[in-house]
Amino acid sequence: MSSGIDALCDRLQTYLTSDQVEEVRRAYLFSEKAHLGQFRRNGDPYVTHPLAVAHILCDMHMDHQSLMAAMLHDVIEDTGVSKEALTSEFGADVAALVDGVTKLTQVHFNSKAEAQAENFRKMILAMTQDVRVIVVKLADRLHNMRTLDVLTVEKRKRVARETLEIYAPIAMRLGMNDIRIEYEELGFQAIWPMRAERIRRAVLAARGHRKEMVTSLEVAIGERLGAEGIKARVEGREKHLYSIYQKMREKQRSFSEIMDVYGFRVIVDGVDACYRTLGIVHNLYKPIPGKFKDYIAIPKTNGYQSLHTVLKGPRGVPIEVQIRSEAMDAMASNGIAAHWLYKSDGFTNTSQTRAREWMKSLLELQRNAGDSMEFIESVKIDLFPDEVYIFTPKGRILTLPRGATPVDFAYAVHSDIGDTCVAARVDNRLAPLSLPLTTGQTVEIVTAPGARPNPGWLDFVVTSRARAKIRHYLKDQQQGESRDLGLRLLDKALSGLGSKLDALPEKRVRKVLGELGMTDTEALLESIGLGNQVPQIIARRLVPEDDHPAVSRTVQRQAGKGISIRGTEGLVVSYARCCRPLPGDEIMGHLSSGRGVVIHRHKCRNMAAESRANPDKCVPLRWADTVSREFQSELRIALANQRGLLAVIAREVTDSDANIEHINVEEKGSHHGVMQLGLQVRDRIHLAQIIKRIRILPGVDKVTRVKA
Structure with missing residues (x-):
């Protein structure tokens, strides 16, 4: 295997020092010795796996400690080498990275799901200390996904499903789009091979019909930008099989409807050129109203920045255009890994900051979670943020998942504000705490010192932070x-x-x-x-x-x-x-x-x-002699089908200082019916007073309290 490590070291020489490359080689030799006699399912020596993981990290220009951890990431779990031995040999940082990726093997769990949840929790906690843990783990999972075909069908589907549910969303959350796409394509192929094959064939067939249109649109956009003095790279965006499948399922669209949309990416020099390009393409083809999104002014949670617009092109075909700078394009592909790939660029600071904020919120989640299963469910909620952008009264922008409510907003601002929240003003108007918020709204939270979280909030909050705090x-x-x-x-x-x-x-x-x-x-x-x-x-x-x-x-x-x-x-x-x-x-x-x-x-x-x-x-x-709350009760009222009687009964209840919770009317023939009336009352005497007032109303035949 010396040729394998030699090839890697040759690649590493392009961005690491000679001493650092030798440290990576030393870690490889240690791993080769530790895994001696162990083989992968395809018959290759086991060390080929850590070497392949290191190659993936090399593509991202990861630092030498991450590459050393990649070489050693299975030695604690599979060979009996202790963390202490790794610390002595390679230092505390490398040992901590390896330990963060290592599964818990010495602990007994009641089920495989519980073991997976606890291993995931351990990895996430290690990641909050050092983000390189998750980058190494994502590379490890990527190579495992590339070699799924040697596993049994059942295990192949289990690993692929876990990748689609957990690791692909994490890669997306950290902006590592290239890895996310490969996860999805490989996972789709493993779980639904027949569906993937059918869509692949359909895409190949459609590609021939689309080629001429794609080429002409690329040329038209490129020539117009060149005429305006903007240096740009125009690329046709290839649709991925899994994203086509997802859109067909979620949006209930046919394959032809999805393939009728042509996607392009325009890469320019800087932010100013992005907005100038937007104006030029809007002059070239008419924009479709409501389809413009500015992720440069308001970046996505993972740091993604771009301008998105949809145009009506020749013969009425829809054209999706993404406009971004070279730095933004690198960010969109590599996410937090762009920090190592483009160390000299300051643009990665935003991504690093957002990643740290997210990891800090995960740490808070695990403190509040009752067990590993609850923690992993909370993280799953957090990994699918179809976002809305909400303003505080002072103009600060908060990113929340779609469907978020004022209670979610309150907890996003601060835990104490969420705990003492009693009301909300949305765009200066009082609104229910359960109201789903939409992008651009300004939300102000009204608090009260003695207020406390309401168990009913769990029925409508959507953020894992709010749910965990409540x-x-x-x-x-x-x-x-x-x-x-x-x-x-x-x-x-x-x-x-x-x-x-x-x-x-x-x-x-x-x-x-x-x-x-x-x-x-x-x-x-x-x-x-x-x-x-x-x-x-x-x-x-x-x-x-x-x-x-x-x-x-x-x-x-x-x-x-x-x-x-x-x-x-x-x-x-x-x-x-x-x-x-x-x-x-x-x-x-x-x-x-x-x-x-x-x-x-x-x-x-x-x-x-x-x-x-x-x-x-x-x-x-x-x-007790004094009881300080209201209680639910229910009345059964036999009544005539008389116009306006329901309103009269409701008025009597209101005048009796009681609240109606629900009303259900069931017809018993053409002239009579039975009403089930749910109320909130103080006590038995209060209920008796209400019964007395309803009983004497014209059209009411009988009033009884419902009881078991």
């Missing part, structure tokens, strides 16, 4: 509330045995915690509050019958009063939808694993069934 807050809130509820439940159960938690011997508490596999009392209380442990059973374990005296009738009577429900318990107390309990109703609760206490009316059929099946999980409850 979940993190709710998780912390749920933990606090579940501990508080768990303490109340356990103390109530202990009081029935004539004891309380503070009075129990510490030794006894530690013994029970050990039996349950818990580290501290807070974990026990949280588990009880979430419904995962039954307080009565825990109480009997903490106070065995032999250890406590006979309990007096007074203590038993006090224990039987039930836990007081204030309505402010939050996430660990929920109200059953089957019977919709209200303050004033007799209530019972049952412990539901992971949800805490679910409150039912005492006479609810579901509660009765739960009492028979799991009596230990049933909890006596009572309403």
Whole structure:
């Protein structure tokens, strides 16, 4: 294999020093020795793979440490060489790069998906420390994709699908468009070979018909620019198989419709020439309104810059034109790798800055994510930003994914603004927090000191940052509330045995915690509050019958009063939808694993069934003297089909200081119907007042409260 490393070193001499090239050669020889006796599936010595990865990095003019890491990237995983040994031999930087790309092999996972998620998480965290980790990994994955044909069909499709879902979007996010396109083409061929072949044949057939048109358009654009004194390179853009397939699927267009559009790229000297070129091509062919995008003034998230316009060409054919400078073109192809390919150019600073900002947001995501699977799902959301550009009141531009809402915007500005957001003004008008934003809008967030994230926001936010922050807050809130509820439940159960938690011997508490596999009392209380442990059973374990005296009738009577429900318990107390309990109703609760206490009316059929099946999980409850919230209730109204009656009923509800949540009317013949009316009321008395007002209305036959 000496000829292989010699050829690479000859290439490296064009941009690295002799000492650096020798360091790369030394890493290769170390890798060759470590992988001795190991072969790839096609029968080649294993070292051919790291050598091929290094060649890919050489194309990007990556630094010598990245090339050394490419040579060594599998030695920790496959040969038993330790990170410490690599550090001693090649230095901490190279060892850290290798470790960042290495999979976790010493940890047991419950599933392959979980293992992949944790490996991805490890790589992303290493990438936040050094962006070269992901560049090496992308090159490694590219060579694996180029040699997919030696794998079984099932494994080939799994690797290709992972590449399309994760690595292609990462390459796009980092502006490495050439690698992204090759990933997509190879992945498409591996997963849908028949579809890829059909589209390839259709493209070849269409190319012959298009050649004359493409040539004439290239000449026409080039000649007009030359006449205006602009030095330019005009290139026809070839459509890629996967992008054709995606457009056919997503836009529901036929192959001929997509191929009827002619794409061109015009490369000029600088920014000023870009805008002059735009004016010239708009004079040459008429622009199609609404199809112009200026990514020079407002670059994409990955640093991509270009002017995009669509023109109506000869015989009405649409012409897509991208106009950019040489530096922008290099950026579009190589993304952050352009930093190494064109070190002397300052234009790569923007890409580096944006990449660092994105990686910083990933670090924040992983801190808030509950586990690796949640983290990888959050990152997937972040990897598909079909963007909108939103202005702050001070004129700062924020890039958000399409469909983003004012809540997403608030969290993009700052976490504290998102947490305390109560309203939003979009273009100086009050707007719902769930409103999808569009490019060019100015958004101002209204905050309040005591406000907190709403669980309902999870139904409409689209950014991973907002989702992670809301979940993190709710998780912390749920933990606090579940501990508080768990303490109340356990103390109530202990009081029935004539004891309380503070009075129990510490030794006894530690013994029970050990039996349950818990580290501290807070974990026990949280588990009880979430419904995962039954307080009565825990109480009997903490106070065995032999250890406590006979309990007096007074203590038993006090224990039987039930836990007081204030309505402010939050996430660990929920109200059953089957019977919709209200303050004033007799209530019972049952412990539901992971949800805490679910409150039912005492006479609810579901509660009765739960009492028979799991009596230990049933909890006596009572309403507090003051309950500070509104509750859902539902009325069933039999009424005549009378014009205007619905409006009259709605007015009566509003005049009673209640809110209507939903209305559903079902006709029962031509003259009568039944209305299901969902309300928000304060208590049972409030509901009774509403029923009384509706019952006396002309046309209303009967009003009943819906109950299980």
